[in-house]
Amino acid sequence: MEKQVEKITSRDVDFAKWYTDVCKVADLVDYGNVKGSMIIRPYGYAIWEQMTSVLDKEFKKLGHENVQMPMFIPESLLNIEKEHVEGFAPEVAWVTYGGKEKLEERMCVRPTSETLFCEHFKKIIKSYRDLPLLYNQWCTIVRWEKTTRPFLRSREILWQEGHTMHATEEEARNETLQMLKVYEDFQRNYLAIPVFVGRKSEKEKFAGAKETYSIEAMMYDGVALQNGTSHYFGQDFAKAFDIKFLDKDNTLKTPYQTSWGCTTRMIGALIMTHSDDRGLVLPPNIAPYKVCLIPIGNDEKVTNTLNTLKEELDSKNITYKVLDDDKTPGFKFAEAEVKGYPIRIEIGKRDLENNNVTLVRRDTLDKIIVNKDEAIDILPILLDTIQSDMYNKALKRRNKMIYETDNYEEFKELATKPGFIKVNWCGRTECEDKVKEDTGLKTRCTIMDEKASGKCPICGHDATCKIYFGKQY
């Protein structure tokens, strides 16, 4: 195992390399032989299952139902909404043959499913009684990327896409913001990631949307990771697809639409927010195994204590992993650290002479020696403490990397540092383009609870909003 830990490049030496090392050494992913393809291994998939099970329950609580749409979109269907097709056509995979037969019309593998949902909605929406329609789909999508970074960029992405239709604009707008809040709460409370939520600029919004809202997290290296989006479509798609409903007042109306999605990128965010040079550090609320039990030696007392602890954990429904093969204790400690189990319990003969076991927190590596009969009782509180400590640590680090300025020269200087820059902004694409050219930074999202005041530092026009700029993954 020492060999394995050696394989992790230091985070402060080469962050990109450190990230891919952690993904590989913690057995989260493997690369397929084809460029751009990725295999999610059991431990990586278990983290995704933790995420999907929490989110799926939240979605259902709010009345959403899961469906499964086809994965292929005929070219003519993709073409129906103009902005949408322009945004996606350059990056889709095209199926042209079925067996030996050339298809009359080629089809792409869905890069997203607005068009498929709209085609279905047209058939099933007749009356106001059919609204709101609150659908969600768990599936994979394909975007023909040329580079691969585990969980961040690959040809095939596991995700969830919500698609909803509403009788009124107000209701659709509320849905857009409600689902943004679901993502925000999930990331804060489960992933222990402090996030900004706000509106994307005109330039950065989703192809075909009226408004896009996003979740923006700042990674350890100060770079932004967009981590969930929620779109308000207005009636554009509905009009393009001729979707109408008979309202209570007996007139035909066009419904209002939203969509929202999040992906395995959240696993990337999790890693790049919390993990360190020893490997993964997982927040207890999302860790597939909360505890790792490590018996040291073959002593009978050790085995008995191990068995008692396992029973107690089972009875308290606390998930755990046991490392009880014939490897050395040092190897096992390193293994537990690489995998990021929030707490490891070392069960050793010497400790047991005093009726003790040793608990080690993965986030701080602090050791706590406790009576073996009390070890399991203190776990719930300790796990909660780790969860909130991890959030606070990430929040403190992030806040140190947020700068504010009303001067463009200073802006350009700040742009050389890692982090986000907060400015008043005019909202015009020209200024975004200029910043991109001068510094490489892009807009992240507007600051929803702060009003604009003063001038845009880039062009001097009146500001219309406050916004974050930052580099992005």
Next chain:
Amino acid sequence: MEKQVEKITSRDVDFAKWYTDVCKVADLVDYGNVKGSMIIRPYGYAIWEQMTSVLDKEFKKLGHENVQMPMFIPESLLNIEKEHVEGFAPEVAWVTYGGKEKLEERMCVRPTSETLFCEHFKKIIKSYRDLPLLYNQWCTIVRWEKTTRPFLRSREILWQEGHTMHATEEEARNETLQMLKVYEDFQRNYLAIPVFVGRKSEKEKFAGAKETYSIEAMMYDGVALQNGTSHYFGQDFAKAFDIKFLDKDNTLKTPYQTSWGCTTRMIGALIMTHSDDRGLVLPPNIAPYKVCLIPIGNDEKVTNTLNTLKEELDSKNITYKVLDDDKTPGFKFAEAEVKGYPIRIEIGKRDLENNNVTLVRRDTLDKIIVNKDEAIDILPILLDTIQSDMYNKALKRRNKMIYETDNYEEFKELATKPGFIKVNWCGRTECEDKVKEDTGLKTRCTIMDEKASGKCPICGHDATCKIYFGKQY
């Protein structure tokens, strides 16, 4: 709603039409606009979620871990195992373009993933310590079908595929049979479907497998539905992919492989086994909602009783649906029947004068008038009774449609009737081909617990096994 029920063709008039009517009217599926494509609607998907959640737990209990492999297989990779590519190449979808660029090598969308798993196994299997490798994947696969029948035949299929590697032949053979048993128990205990399990003939086995075992159910019309398969591969794929492990005795060995899968076909089997001219009939153990509550009229006492019953159901974790909109009682009863909720509870003013509510079993349509305070208490027993009654009814019907003969002339006569024919068989493909030509019947599966005795009625050679013949979906 009466209108909706009218839409269901009678099962005894046109079984095929009845089936698709039930799928549509119960809101299980919709057709996509593209030939061969299918949309699984919320109620259909909820049934699939019931199935996947039970099976996923069973798989994990037995040590299997979920992974996610890429969906694209490069042509050269598909070509590695000869029999396999011959079986699948004619029915795959080929991706030839990524965005505007023609691919150097075309890729198919996975029709099954043996080749992808083997490529990954080659990388991660080094030593006996890495075995057994017990993997499973939930995903969709594509086979370029020209016809669509909901859940039975469509271009894209939701399924689960297990892929395992073992150090010894015995262990791999045990795994093949163990997973067959998991499917069998699931279908008996949850879907209330009596099934035969046995080995497929040489002709009917999976492309590339040494042995294929299958689950064979007989539908209401006497036609067979293959409903889950488990394959033993021996070392053929492992050799083709050059997968080796260092065994305890320090020599390099080739591992033994299995795969096993089941699909949304099980929803088709569920419908064609139990449902009737009024719509779905779902066994309680798999129904997304066990109970349907129907308040009749706007009376305060009715509303209070409804609320009390809801609370009691919640506290007992019994899932339910409430039909409390402004439609007529007759409409709601028909709606509850179409959807196949195992029990509906009618809450009416007149019944309540005697403190009663009316329970109606979906499977028998029997009415049971009970004191409202006892209604929920009797549900668990009533649901169990419905579950076993449904199984027994299906079993009785199936057993009536099984014939046995040792005379080929009689065989050909029996072949005109719905059902299966049980015979001693020589095991030779020539005889299968002859039966297919003479009668349209194919072999289903061998009878594992009965030994062959006597001659094959088709050719007169010595029999090597007993087997079922039948028509198939």
